[in-house]
Amino acid sequence: MSTSHATVHHDHHDGHHAHHEEHHHEPGFWRKYVFSTDHKMISKQFLITAVFMGVVAMMLSIFFRLQLAWPGKSFPFLEYFLGKWAPGGVLDPNMYLALVTIHGTIMVFFVLTGGLSGTFSNLLIPLQIGARDMASGFLNMLSFWFFFVSSLLMFYSLFLETGPASAGWTIYPPLSALEEAIPGSGVGMTMWLVSMALFIVGSLLGSLNYIVTVVNLRTKGMTMTRLPLTIWAFLVTAILGVLSFPVLFSAVLLLIFDRSFGTSFYLSDIYISGQALEQTGGSPILFQHLFWFLGHPEVYIVLLPALGITSEVIATMSRKPIFGYRAMIGSILAIGFLSFIVWGHHMFITGMNPFLGSVFVFTTLLIAIPSAVKAFNYITTLWKGNAVFSPAMLFAVGLVSTFVTGGVTGIILADSALDINVHDTYFVVAHFHIVMGASAIFGMFCGVYHWFPRLYGRMMNNKLGYVHFWFTFVGVFGVFFPMHFVGLAGAPRRYYAYDAFPMFDSLKDINVVITGFAIMSALAQGIFLFNFFYSMFRGKKASQNPWRSNTLEWTAPVEHLHGNWPGSLPEVHRWPYDYSKPDKEEDFVPQTVPLAAGEEAH
Amino acid sequence: MTYFIILIIGLGIYAFAQLANVVQLSSSLKGGPEEQVTDKDNRFNARMMMGMLIFILGFFVWQIKEYSHTILPESASEHGVEIDTLWDFNMWIVILVFVVVNIVLFFFASKYYFKKGNRATFFAHSTKLELIWTIIPAIFLSVIIIYGLKVWTDITGPAESKNGVIIELYAKQFDWTARYAGKDNKLGGTNYKLITDDNPLALDKNDPASSDDILTKGEFHLPVGKEVFFSFRSRDVIHSAYMPHFRAQMNCVPGMETQFHFKPTITTAEMRKKLNNEKFDYVLLCNKICGASHFNMQMNIIVETEAEYNAWLAKQKEFAAKDAPAAPAAPADTTKPKMALN
Numbered sequence: 001m002s003t004s005h006a007t008v009h010h011d012h013h014d015g016h017h018a019h020h021e022e023h024h025h026e027p028g029f030w031r032k033y034v035f036s037t038d039h040k041m042i043s044k045q046f047l048i049t050a051v052f053m054g055v056v057a058m059m060l061s062i063f064f065r066l067q068l069a070w071p072g073k074s075f076p077f078l079e080y081f082l083g084k085w086a087p088g089g090v091l092d093p094n095m096y097l098a099l100v101t102i103h104g105t106i107m108v109f110f111v112l113t114g115g116l117s118g119t120f121s122n123l124l125i126p127l128q129i130g131a132r133d134m135a136s137g138f139l140n141m142l143s144f145w146f147f148f149v150s151s152l153l154m155f156y157s158l159f160l161e162t163g164p165a166s167a168g169w170t171i172y173p174p175l176s177a178l179e180e181a182i183p184g185s186g187v188g189m190t191m192w193l194v195s196m197a198l199f200i201v202g203s204l205l206g207s208l209n210y211i212v213t214v215v216n217l218r219t220k221g222m223t224m225t226r227l228p229l230t231i232w233a234f235l236v237t238a239i240l241g242v243l244s245f246p247v248l249f250s251a252v253l254l255l256i257f258d259r260s261f262g263t264s265f266y267l268s269d270i271y272i273s274g275q276a277l278e279q280t281g282g283s284p285i286l287f288q289h290l291f292w293f294l295g296h297p298e299v300y301i302v303l304l305p306a307l308g309i310t311s312e313v314i315a316t317m318s319r320k321p322i323f324g325y326r327a328m329i330g331s332i333l334a335i336g337f338l339s340f341i342v343w344g345h346h347m348f349i350t351g352m353n354p355f356l357g358s359v360f361v362f363t364t365l366l367i368a369i370p371s372a373v374k375a376f377n378y379i380t381t382l383w384k385g386n387a388v389f390s391p392a393m394l395f396a397v398g399l400v401s402t403f404v405t406g407g408v409t410g411i412i413l414a415d416s417a418l419d420i421n422v423h424d425t426y427f428v429v430a431h432f433h434i435v436m437g438a439s440a441i442f443g444m445f446c447g448v449y450h451w452f453p454r455l456y457g458r459m460m461n462n463k464l465g466y467v468h469f470w471f472t473f474v475g476v477f478g479v480f481f482p483m484h485f486v487g488l489a490g491a492p493r494r495y496y497a498y499d500a501f502p503m504f505d506s507l508k509d510i511n512v513v514i515t516g517f518a519i520m521s522a523l524a525q526g527i528f529l530f531n532f533f534y535s536m537f538r539g540k541k542a543s544q545n546p547w548r549s550n551t552l553e554w555t556a557p558v559e560h561l562h563g564n565w566p567g568s569l570p571e572v573h574r575w576p577y578d579y580s581k582p583d584k585e586e587d588f589v590p591q592t593v594p595l596a597a598g599e600e601a602h
Numbered sequence: 603m604t605y606f607i608i609l610i611i612g613l614g615i616y617a618f619a620q621l622a623n624v625v626q627l628s629s630s631l632k633g634g635p636e637e638q639v640t641d642k643d644n645r646f647n648a649r650m651m652m653g654m655l656i657f658i659l660g661f662f663v664w665q666i667k668e669y670s671h672t673i674l675p676e677s678a679s680e681h682g683v684e685i686d687t688l689w690d691f692n693m694w695i696v697i698l699v700f701v702v703v704n705i706v707l708f709f710f711a712s713k714y715y716f717k718k719g720n721r722a723t724f725f726a727h728s729t730k731l732e733l734i735w736t737i738i739p740a741i742f743l744s745v746i747i748i749y750g751l752k753v754w755t756d757i758t759g760p761a762e763s764k765n766g767v768i769i770e771l772y773a774k775q776f777d778w779t780a781r782y783a784g785k786d787n788k789l790g791g792t793n794y795k796l797i798t799d800d801n802p803l804a805l806d807k808n809d810p811a812s813s814d815d816i817l818t819k820g821e822f823h824l825p826v827g828k829e830v831f832f833s834f835r836s837r838d839v840i841h842s843a844y845m846p847h848f849r850a851q852m853n854c855v856p857g858m859e860t861q862f863h864f865k866p867t868i869t870t871a872e873m874r875k876k877l878n879n880e881k882f883d884y885v886l887l888c889n890k891i892c893g894a895s896h897f898n899m900q901m902n903i904i905v906e907t908e909a910e911y912n913a914w915l916a917k918q919k920e921f922a923a924k925d926a927p928a929a930p931a932a933p934a935d936t937t938k939p940k941m942a943l944n
Contacts, residue, residue, distance in 0.1 A: 097894070172839075172840055172890075175893065267856075283857060284856065285858070320725070324732050350855065350860070351861070369739050372735060384723040384725065385722045385723075386715075386721060389648065397707070401658075405704065411746060416751075421846060421850075463643075486672075492887060492889040496894075501900065579722065580721050580724050582724055
């Protein structure tokens with residue numbers, strides 16, 4: 001199949017004269033690469049934007065890790081990058097908080113929400129369900145452009161005179177509402193709020209599109225129980241986004257009112273800079289309820305796509321059906337549902353009624369059950385498999401490890417009585433970086449390595465992928481595992497330095513070790529970047545179905561066609577996980593192959 | 603530390619060697635066979651899986667050995683002991699799951715790698731297995747939930763005795779003030795509009811309960827073995843009163859009042875002896891991001907015998923005794939009555 005179209009690859013150096021075989025009208029440069037309505041191009045736009053934002057956020061984390069390992073030590077290159085915010089190469093305390101804030105914001109929203117869902121929902125939904133494109137190409141384009149503009153604003157806010165937002169990525173008011181409280185709550189916070197409002201608009205347009213597409217545009221034979229788990233994950237993710245992001249939008253809007261128009265939704269009885277503010281009757285806790293009503297589903301908005309991607313990759317690369325397909329769907333749905341009724345576990349010590357706290361303890365710990373089912377199903381899929389260790393497969397296995405390793409400490413944090421003493425300490429930082437940060441980014445890398453041939457028609461280099469994975473994996477454990485101990489020493493997060501307290505003197509070594517591993521992991525990402533961009537232009541040409549996979553996207557021509565398939569759409573006859581089916585010659589049976597006489601459907 | 607740097611440099615050299623190697627390989631592989639991953643690579647990664655398992659578990663044990671001394675000492679409060687027991691119970695389950703699942707995962711990954719001629723077992727589901735690993739976690743979690751909620755209710759429920767010390771911790775950027783209820787054992791009412799240099803906590807001077815209140819900065823004292831009833835307020839942004847040695851924490855939220863109570867069980871002097879550290883002090887930290895000096899917002903806590911405590915308290919000045927000019931009294935009805943919001 002691949003040979004007939006081999007001359008028509010998307011590489012833009014010779015793209016303009018290579019399309020003589022096509023019947024559709026060839027769009028010009030702007031329509032093709034910039035204001036594209038093609039889901040495959042939009043997917044790449046999301047990916048490249050997220051890669052850029054990811055590099056920025058990672059650099060910020062290295063800046064503040066240097067300060068944490070060697071507080072007060074001068075690093076001239078900090079002054080080079082940060083100018084007046086690092087006089088003499090020593091990081092300013094306000095800028096420290098700004099870096100922490102923007103690092104978190106970019107990673108959670110721009111890399112792991114926009115980047116992960118944006119890239120893979122866009123690429124895979126139409127291709128895996130057998131659709132010509134998204135339900136609305138135009139809304140899809142708008143979705144990217146809102147995301148892009150919000151990324152630009154967030155990035156630009158780093159260069160503001162008074163600094164970017166610096167109230168933590170959770171921007172709790174009153175700190176985020178009052179410029180007098182911290183300089184970052186001036187223009188920087190305005191920029192943050194505007195950027196996030198645009199981000200939410202983009203995310204909603206995208207999510208609605210994903211839902212409509214999955215529900216309406218499945219090809220003939222593609223029933224819901226024949227969908228690959230990726231699509232189930234993207235669908236539930238999109239539903240979570242549609243239900244929860246508007247709540248963040250209202251939280252942001254009310255905060256804008258409080259900041260600019262003198263309302264008092266979140267402000268009450270405040271005395272600051274020698275002045276008693278007029279606002280009274282509001283509640284800062286209201287903001288936290290609204291924020292975490294999004295914030296907790298957000299964790300799963302980040303995680304579910306990663307779990308969907310790895311389900312697909314582990315099955316394909318183990319040459320085995322995913323174990324417990326229906327249980328996997330059930331656990332995605334259960335996790336999605338429960339994620340809406342657990343937000344209070346972020347607020348056990350806000351003065352919340354202890355009984356209400358108990359309810360949140362109960363619902364939160366319930367999530368451990370579908371999560372455990374998922375982990376065990378992954379492991380059973382590996383059992384007696386025939387695993388091909390592509391870089392994507394390594395990241396998928398890595399995800400299972402981090403998902404479990406970070407997940408188990410959630411059992412501690414969900415227990416309100418135990419949360420009292422580790423709330424807001426490094427124990428929490430360790431927990432969510434492993435379970436959410438590392439797992440989700442592993443899912444993203446997994447997806448990039450696995451579907452690179454679908455994105456760019458070329459293969460990424462395996463060897464570099466291996467080096468990248470092993471360094472990153474060691475780095476994740478090296479950076480985040482010791483943080484548990486920092487937390488158990490009682491060290492709060494978002495501290496500029498720990499030398500004001502003799503009780504933290506013993507943490508100096510740990511902080512140096514953590515920063516060392518952080519620098520190592522950051523350098524390892526350089527290997528990925530090289531591989532990514534090098535392979536884009538010089539990588540080995542991809543064959544039609546390099547991983548011998550069952551799903552529909554591998555039946556579409558390698559070169560990108562508008563409308564995905566020449567001629568009619570493929571028809572689906574079986575579920576996507578017929579790997580190593582007995583009595584079959586090949587160890588995979590694509591979804592388009594009709595059932596043989598007497599063959600049982602799954 | 604030195605080993606660590608050597609390790610990183612070593613890994614770095616390895617990476618660059620691979621990098622150089624790879625640029626060559628990538629060109630030679632162009633248009634290569636259908637098979638994307640060589641047998642050698644599969645074998646290498648399968649072995650690395652085992653290596654990774656050893657690294658994870660080894661690193662875990664090494665950290666316990668190296669870093670255990672940094673962990674907080676035994677709890678200095680009554681409920682804290684309960685928390686620590688619950689912690690240990692949960693932690694054993696957590697560590698067990700972490701170790702067992704990682705072992706199984708990496709073992710399978712390293713054992714079942716691709717070999718030519720092998721075929722994976724077509725094993726798509728088993729209701730029995732799936733039930734087993736739904737029910738077993740459910741049982742463990744039920745125990746964890748029930749035990750956890752019992753401890754939580756004990757801690758947040760009413761104290762055994764209503765008799766005790768009443769203290770307010772007042773947070774502002776970037777320091778703490780403690781207010782004792784005084785002889786009447788009652789904190790006076792407040793109104794944030796009354797804040798002046800001489801009335802930093804906005805006490806209502808018309809409220810008779812406020813005149814004997816005692817304000818301290820820098821450190822505050824607690825009697826050992828008596829229940830302490832804390833209430834918390836904030837002047838500007840959210841702070842969090844964190845007393846890690848007592849396993850106690852509560853947010854200080856502007857516009858509302860929060861509460862926590864506990865009973866200290868070990869005096870500062872005893873703890874110094876236990877830790878063999880003459881300079882040790884219990885501390886109150888801020889644990890909610892509150893601005894540039896968030897990292898240095900502290901107050902020492904001195905736990906002492908009741909006699910020592912009473913002697914110390916007697917030396918402190920009462921609020922009314924401070925020679926403060928009369929602030930314009932707020933109308934009585936705007937004064938916030940003392941209340942708990944929840």
